[in-house]
Amino acid sequence: MKKTRFISLIIAAFISFSSLSVSLAAPTPTPDTSTSTVTSADGTTRTVGADGNPVTSPVPTATSSSDDDEDDESPSPSPVATSTPEATATPALVQLEAGITMEDPTLTPPKISYAQSALLMDMKSGRVLYSKNLDERVFPASLTKIMTGILALENGNMSDTVTATYEALKNITLEDSQMGLLIGENLTMEQLVNAMLIHSANDASNVIAIQISGSIEAFVELMNKKAQELGMTGTNFVNACGSHDDNHYTTARDLAILAKYAMQNEQFREIVKTPIYKVAPTNKFANERILVNTNLFMSTARSTYYYYPPAIGIKTGHTSQAGYCLVSAATYSDIELMAIVMNCQNVDTKEQAYSYIDSKTLFDFGFDNYLNQPLAAVGDIVSDKKVYEAKDDIRVALTVETDVSALIPTREGSANEIQTNVDLPEQIDAPVKKGDVLGTVTYTYKGIQVGSANLIATNDVERNHLLHVFHLILKVIASPFFFIPVIILILIMLFARHRKKKRERQRRIQQLKRNRQRGTASDNDTGKRTPDRNASRTQRVDHDTKGSNSRYRK
Incomplete structure (x- = not known):
């Protein structure tokens, strides 16, 4: 019976402490179901939940010379590049007819009559607004130099003096686009990169490739590695300048990826928008070289027909096999667009x-049909949220870290198609300092992200220290590292107490037995039987302790 009672006591103690740990656990913050009103940059207001997302419908928050001189690397004719069986449009693009896709099919598409493939992109978000044969394989010609140029800027030292070698110049012909480098001529890496990107100099491309990687072949490996890193899955390079090779190809989509990446480099942007570049006399060339940008959009030096003030770059290309190719960028009214046309005749x-007629048509379509819509400005309250352990239950108000805007169609109602998503942690703990980054807000249009920004606190939130200490105590008590050792200690104490009582009972029994044995021995010595007053008591103890307990049975 006593053993059973002891086991029951242990189980009861464990259950009681487990219940205590649950009941004393720090309270879990209840979900914040409150709503608030936020103001947008255009003065409109909307209601959002505690997570900052709209309660009802999603709306935007917030608050040259002749054409032979223009980049001709290969004079010999050859069959036109093969194409993939069917062009694949990017997500959110709607296919209008064979090979033609548009983000917004309600707009009248631009009439692209000459290009084999074409593309118009919002450079800020990377959205493709219009495309023609987006993934069809084409030859890039000197558009290859966009990759050569960005790799030179990322891997080379612009102040290095570079010597033109026979290996770099041996394959350059008089028909190639070049700057006239001589074997043994010394120029800086900066001069070579400018000559390559502005004047499309093939000789400069090869000299740069050898300087960066030791050989043209090694540099080509670097080009293809970079292409894979950027996600240019339809591209393969075999040389650094774009001379024709049937295995040297790309797509309009891949060129847009590359050009967008390159234009994020400020030095690259400065180079490709330069109308004229001058190279001082060198150790091999006594006169100053004056190199005119091959892009007719950039100046009137080559032609007065296509000078386009909004243009900011970037590169031309031409071979007999590739046709005339042009990647160009322009900015107007806070809109920055990229146009790509391939294989124009x-x-x-x-x-x-x-190539310039189709490119200008694409720019006109973009600037006429789209506007830059403000989504949120610094200081606009985009959302607010309850703060855990906040003093006086003060909430934190959130605004964007930088202004956010997006390109949307000019038609009425387009702004209502922008969806807002606020991403905040489930719990924000006090204290909070003004300016702390607490989350992000993203804006999407037709499933494509068009803008994002960090969300920062607009106010300080102090911590309720008394509540914080109380929660710490509860967490310590509820922690397994606390209550499990306590339970073990209590069990040890109960076990020790039980053992002590057992030893005390055993000592009493042994003492009674010894007393009884001494009384028996005394009777034998005197021959008399004297009353043993302890006998009846001993019998009672034996009966009580041995009656139902097998441990004391003989």
Whole structure:
């Protein structure tokens, strides 16, 4: 019976402490179901939940010379590049007809009559607004130099003096676009990169490749590695300058990825928008070289027909096999667009420079049909949230770290198609300092992210120290590292107490037995039987202790 009672006591103690740990656990903050009103940059208001997301419908928060001189690397004719069976449009693009896709099919598409493939992109978000044969394989010609140029800026030292070698110049012909480098001529890396990107100099490209990687072949490996890193899955390079090779190809989509990446480099942007570049006399060339940008959008030096003030770069390309290719960028009214046209059959640099005609058509379509919509400005309250352990239950108000805007169609109602998502942690703990980054807000249009920003606190939130200490105590008590050792200690104490009582009972029994044995021995010595007053008591003890307990049975 006593053993059973002891086991029951242990179980009861464990259950009681487990219940205590649960009941004393720090209280879990209840979900914040409150709502608040936020103001947008255009003055509109909306209601959002505690997570900052709209309670009802999603709306934006917030608050040259002749064409032969223009980049001609290969004069010999050859079959046109093969294409993939079917062009694949990017997500959110709607296919209108074979190979033609648009983000917003309600707009009248631009008439692209000359390019084999074409693309118009919002450079800020990377959204493709219009495309024609987006993933069809084409030859890039000197657009290859966009990759060569960005790798030179990322891996080379612009102040290094570089010597043109026979290995770099041996394959350059008089028909190639070049700056006229001589074997043994010394220029800086900066001069070579400018000559390559502005004047499309093939000789400069090869000299740069050898300087960076030791050989043209090693540099090509670097080019293809970079292409894979950028996600240019339809591209393969075999040389650094764009001379024709059937295995040297790309797509309009891949060129947009590359050009967008390159234009994020400030030095690259400065180079490709330079109209004219001058190279001082060198150790091998006594005169100053004056290199004119091959992009007719950039100046009137080559042609007065296509100078385009909004243009900011970037690169031309031409071979007989590739046709006339142009990647160009322009900015107007806070909108920055990129146009790509491939394999146009230009006749001259005047009325029939078709690569510029199609590119200008794309820019007109973009600037006429889209506007830059403010989504949130610094100081606008985008959301607010309850703060755990806040003094006086003060909430934290959140605003964007930087202004956010997005390109949307000019038609009425487009702003209502922008969806807002506020991403905040489930719990924000006090204290909070003004300016702390607490989350992010993203904006999407037709499933494509068009803007994002960090969310920062606009006010301080102090901690309720008394409540904080109380929660710490509860957490310590509820911690397994606290109550499990306590339970073990109590069990040890109970076990020790039980053992002590057992030893005390055993001592009493032994003492009674010894007393009884001494009384028996005394009777034998005197021959008399004297009353043993302890006998009846001993019998009672034996009966009580041995009656139902097998441990004391003989």
